[in-house]
Amino acid sequence: MAEFNYTAKDFKSDNEVRWCPGCGDHAIMNAVQRVMAEQGLNKADYAVISGIGCSSRFPYYMNTYGFHTIHGRGSAIASGVKSANPKLHVWQVTGDGDALAIGGNHFIHMVRRNVDINVLLFNNKIYGLTKGQYSPTTDRGAKTKTSPYGTVEDPFIPGQLVLGSRGTFFARSIDGNMKMSQEILAEAANFKGTSVVEILQNCVIFSHGIHELITKGDDRENKQIYLKHGEKMIYGVNRDRGLVLENGKLKAVTIGQNGYTIDDILVHNAKDNDLYLHSALINMTLPDFPVAFGVIRAVDALTYDYAMEAQIEEVQQTSKIKCCDDLFRSGNTWEVK
Amino acid sequence: MTKDTKVIELEEVAIRFSGDSGDGMQLTGTLFSDATALAGNDISTFPDYPSEIRAPQGTVGGVSGFQVHFGKKKINTPGDKAHVLVAMNPAAIKANAKYLEPAATIIFDSDSFTEKNLSKAKFSTNDPFTELNLQDYNKIAAPITSMTKEALIDTQMDNKMVLRSKNMFALGLVSWMFNRQLDVIEEALKEKFGKKPEILQANINVLHAGYNYGMNMQHTTPQYLVPAANIEKGIYRNISGNMATAWGLIAGAEKAGIQLFLGSYPITPATEILQALSERKDLGVKTFQAEDEIAGICTAIGASYAGSLGVTSTSGPGLALKSEAINLAIMAELPLVVVNVQRGGPSTGLPTKTEQSDLMQALWGRNGESPMVVIAASTPNDCFDYAFKAVQITLERMTPVMLLTDGFLGNGSEPWKIPNMADLPEIKKHIAADPAKFKAYRRLDETLVREWAFPGMENFEHRIGGLEKDESGTVSHDPENHQRMCEIRAQKVANVVDMIPNIEPYGCPEGDVLIVGWGGTYGHLVSAARDLCNEGKKVGLAHFNYINPLPANTADIFAKYKKIIVCELNLGQFAAFLRDKLPQFTYNQYNKVKGLPFLVEEIKQSVTKLLEE
Numbered sequence: 001m002a003e004f005n006y007t008a009k010d011f012k013s014d015n016e017v018r019w020c021p022g023c024g025d026h027a028i029m030n031a032v033q034r035v036m037a038e039q040g041l042n043k044a045d046y047a048v049i050s051g052i053g054c055s056s057r058f059p060y061y062m063n064t065y066g067f068h069t070i071h072g073r074g075s076a077i078a079s080g081v082k083s084a085n086p087k088l089h090v091w092q093v094t095g096d097g098d099a100l101a102i103g104g105n106h107f108i109h110m111v112r113r114n115v116d117i118n119v120l121l122f123n124n125k126i127y128g129l130t131k132g133q134y135s136p137t138t139d140r141g142a143k144t145k146t147s148p149y150g151t152v153e154d155p156f157i158p159g160q161l162v163l164g165s166r167g168t169f170f171a172r173s174i175d176g177n178m179k180m181s182q183e184i185l186a187e188a189a190n191f192k193g194t195s196v197v198e199i200l201q202n203c204v205i206f207s208h209g210i211h212e213l214i215t216k217g218d219d220r221e222n223k224q225i226y227l228k229h230g231e232k233m234i235y236g237v238n239r240d241r242g243l244v245l246e247n248g249k250l251k252a253v254t255i256g257q258n259g260y261t262i263d264d265i266l267v268h269n270a271k272d273n274d275l276y277l278h279s280a281l282i283n284m285t286l287p288d289f290p291v292a293f294g295v296i297r298a299v300d301a302l303t304y305d306y307a308m309e310a311q312i313e314e315v316q317q318t319s320k321i322k323c324c325d326d327l328f329r330s331g332n333t334w335e336v337k
Numbered sequence: 338m339t340k341d342t343k344v345i346e347l348e349e350v351a352i353r354f355s356g357d358s359g360d361g362m363q364l365t366g367t368l369f370s371d372a373t374a375l376a377g378n379d380i381s382t383f384p385d386y387p388s389e390i391r392a393p394q395g396t397v398g399g400v401s402g403f404q405v406h407f408g409k410k411k412i413n414t415p416g417d418k419a420h421v422l423v424a425m426n427p428a429a430i431k432a433n434a435k436y437l438e439p440a441a442t443i444i445f446d447s448d449s450f451t452e453k454n455l456s457k458a459k460f461s462t463n464d465p466f467t468e469l470n471l472q473d474y475n476k477i478a479a480p481i482t483s484m485t486k487e488a489l490i491d492t493q494m495d496n497k498m499v500l501r502s503k504n505m506f507a508l509g510l511v512s513w514m515f516n517r518q519l520d521v522i523e524e525a526l527k528e529k530f531g532k533k534p535e536i537l538q539a540n541i542n543v544l545h546a547g548y549n550y551g552m553n554m555q556h557t558t559p560q561y562l563v564p565a566a567n568i569e570k571g572i573y574r575n576i577s578g579n580m581a582t583a584w585g586l587i588a589g590a591e592k593a594g595i596q597l598f599l600g601s602y603p604i605t606p607a608t609e610i611l612q613a614l615s616e617r618k619d620l621g622v623k624t625f626q627a628e629d630e631i632a633g634i635c636t637a638i639g640a641s642y643a644g645s646l647g648v649t650s651t652s653g654p655g656l657a658l659k660s661e662a663i664n665l666a667i668m669a670e671l672p673l674v675v676v677n678v679q680r681g682g683p684s685t686g687l688p689t690k691t692e693q694s695d696l697m698q699a700l701w702g703r704n705g706e707s708p709m710v711v712i713a714a715s716t717p718n719d720c721f722d723y724a725f726k727a728v729q730i731t732l733e734r735m736t737p738v739m740l741l742t743d744g745f746l747g748n749g750s751e752p753w754k755i756p757n758m759a760d761l762p763e764i765k766k767h768i769a770a771d772p773a774k775f776k777a778y779r780r781l782d783e784t785l786v787r788e789w790a791f792p793g794m795e796n797f798e799h800r801i802g803g804l805e806k807d808e809s810g811t812v813s814h815d816p817e818n819h820q821r822m823c824e825i826r827a828q829k830v831a832n833v834v835d836m837i838p839n840i841e842p843y844g845c846p847e848g849d850v851l852i853v854g855w856g857g858t859y860g861h862l863v864s865a866a867r868d869l870c871n872e873g874k875k876v877g878l879a880h881f882n883y884i885n886p887l888p889a890n891t892a893d894i895f896a897k898y899k900k901i902i903v904c905e906l907n908l909g910q911f912a913a914f915l916r917d918k919l920p921q922f923t924y925n926q927y928n929k930v931k932g933l934p935f936l937v938e939e940i941k942q943s944v945t946k947l948l949e950e
């Protein structure tokens with residue numbers, strides 16, 4: 001399929017990148033540009049759509065078609081772009097505030113419709129562009145500029161929202177892990193349907209270190225599991241830990257201890273339509289479990305944009321109305337002589 | 338016709354069908370209108386119904402009406418008052434008493450005059466006619482309920498189903514009185530109930546029963562003859578304003594060779610546009626029923642961004658929700674048509690009633706310097722023309738266009754002379770051709786229009802957005818640039834004046850009083866102006882379809898009259914706009930906000946009063 005030989009550089013626009021030095025966005029953009037180059041698809045067919053927020057500046061830095069729109073509406077606008085022209089490769093870039101607060105309604109309905117859009121959901125658990133207010137993914141009790149005594153509400157778990165909206169694709173990555181991000185983004189790009197990729201992103205200014213417990217430290221591999229379809233759910237610095245199902249619940253175990261063998265370890269099936277395990281994997285948190293990364297769910301289903309065009313083609317084959325002149329003269333008419 | 342029949346020849350008649358909101362009055366009125374149009378009369382119709390789908394039965398609040406006005410002359414309005422009222426229950430008589438011509442004919446279901454129904458309609462005696470002071474009216478008592486039951490005595494249908502055919506009895510009776518052809522009505526019924534043969538047959542049986550009842554009772558039932566109107570030659574069909582709007586959009590897109598994409602959310606009274614366009618998969622129309630009003634317009638903007646013609650349809654409250662997104666299209670300079678079928682406001686207001694009170698919202702209801710082309714249709718069938726024009730302006734000038742119609746136009750219907758697509762004007766898109774010269778906001782010529790390049794076009798990749806930008810599309814916070822861009826966007830809208838015709842006053846080209854109106858009040862205003870001119874008064878009418886920008890000759894026309902009176906269904910929004918744009922004139926006002934159209938009579942009175950001052 002690689003008709004076009006691009007390098008990542010071909011996807012960089014000449015606009016000066018204005019994210020803060022050290023911001024996780026830089027790494028995510030590098031990963032996206034590399035994946036787009038590898039895909040070998042016509043650059044002119046990419047439309048990168050965003051709403052408002054730090055992450056939403058993304059389209060300006062891409063040497064593709066780009067549309068920086070209004071707060072929260074990226075999902076709706078991207079749905080319009082893709083539905084109007086399904087040949088385009090539509091990427092939406094959004095953040096936890098843009099997608100899950102002001103744009104929550106559009107987000108869940110885009111996912112429900114399964115419009116073929118690749119959604120990069122940067123989750124830094126804070127409003128960065130407005131300088132540090134809590135967001136719908138901020139942990140309960142977190143102190144921010146608008147919660148000086150701590151928040152009194154529970155956050156969304158983005159993956160759960162996707163599942164609850166009948167989502168077909170959900171993946172999780174980390175801004176700094178370029179290799180994992182590229183692998184996941186390539187899968188998202190190739191998937192037909194709304195592919196939501198939650199990327200744990202570090203805001204160096206307002207929520208610095210927010211994901212550190214998961215992403216940093218020599219033992220970080222004990223705190224993350226990188227799930228791959230068809231492979232055993234194994235993780236750990238020594239690759240000796242795994243996930244088993246016991247009494248209907250997930251359990252993190254060490255292979256070779258307490259009688260657990262490699263045969264007990266679950267094999268990841270991202271294509272399983274059943275939500276049960278995907279939901280449990282999404283919910284895993286420290287310290288009892290590693291946090292799940294990789295493509296957790298990727299279930300084939302009809303996309304909205306395809307179904308819309310297929311229906312038009314079907315109707316056009318049988319309808320006698322081929323143009324406006326036909327339409328206006330159909331049904332009850334009379335002649336005045 | 339037998340010699341017994343009293344035949345009355347009339348130039349024009351208004352009939353009002355009225356009953357419970359579940360009595361099928363809208364269908365009855367529509368069927369009668371279709372048969373009347375086919376009989377060669379000019380017609381105008383107006384449905385008037387409560388916002389509850391099934392309001393409490395038998396109460397005045399639950400009355401649903403459908404008025405059709407037809408004649409041998411040009412019919413511009415559904416008629417101020419009805420010559421004939423068909424009332425299915427006492428509440429319908431009460432609700433409509435004040436909308437009847439003196440000595441009108443009232444056909445009523447005598448079976449419905451039960452104590453229960455009289456009390457539900459809050460009559461204190463068992464003689465509603467005297468109570469309403471209608472003693473001198475020509476009352477025709479028809480036992481509609483029992484005759485309907487009688488006509489269906491052989492069917493297997495239950496009582497409830499049988500009674501649902503009552504409206505057909507009334508329709509049959511009125512069809513006899515006005516000599517309408519039943520076969521036309523039967524054809525329409527077949528189309529509606531073709532898949533339910535039992536219901537179809539019941540309706541046809543009752544329709545004939547009503548017709549025969551009229552014929553048999555002719556000594557008490559007059560028959561009317563309304564000669565055919567002198568109508569321009571051509572192929573016609575009946576069309577409602579909302580249907581005409583939908584079809585005008587399709588026609589514009591076909592003419593421009595562009596895919597039409599409607600993003601919308603159901604809202605009274607605009608929903609029919611979404612419905613009509615969703616039927617047109619055969620013409621490649623894409624409709625997206627969104628999760629809310631905002632997503633409706635945003636998907637449309639997304640479609641325009643992708644190279645289609647994005648359209649969104651709504652009514653006042655929905656327009657409020659779309660404001661921010663309209664501004665995005667203004668800032669990004671994308672084509673977009675926003676159709677606002679106005680209803681009574683503010684807030685939820687009067688959802689099923691008509692009003693012109695969104696004018697200020699259309700013009701100014703957005704943040705920042707946000708100029709927008711605003712045009713308004715004035716009859717149900719010219720909704721087609723102005724929808725087409727909206728498409729033309731937005732594509733040729735790359736700026737959003739607001740099309741204002743209203744509940745009166747949207748739901749009203751009239752005969753429409755079907756145009757040939759070949760006769761409609763060309764629509765020219767400005768698709769970018771030379772990548773070397775392309776800049777996202779380079780202006781082509783004095784119109785200030787920009788070239789359009791969209792995803793999929795090779796070597797034109799660029800970024801646009803809602804932030805202020807320079808010519809290349811790059812974000813710019815430069816103060817000089819911002820002022821320049823604000824002025825350019827305003828000038829771009831002002832330049833649309835070269836696409837719109839001069840205003841041509843109806844009636845006296847100069848004189849004592851100029852009636853000024855806009856949008857959906859045309860029929861009433863032109864009827865009033867015609868009558869006043871016939872009375873020898875020096876009156877003209879300047880009716881506006883183009884609000885922003887105004888036609889170039891507006892001030893010249895205004896200057897030709899001693900006095901100006903701006904008549905509108907709000908508290909003076911167009912008058913305020915004119916005071917701002919053309920402050921050299923004095924504007925008198927006639928305003929009405931009752932959720933109802935004007936009456937010709939009230940316009941005539943206010944103009945006459947002004948003439949005498």
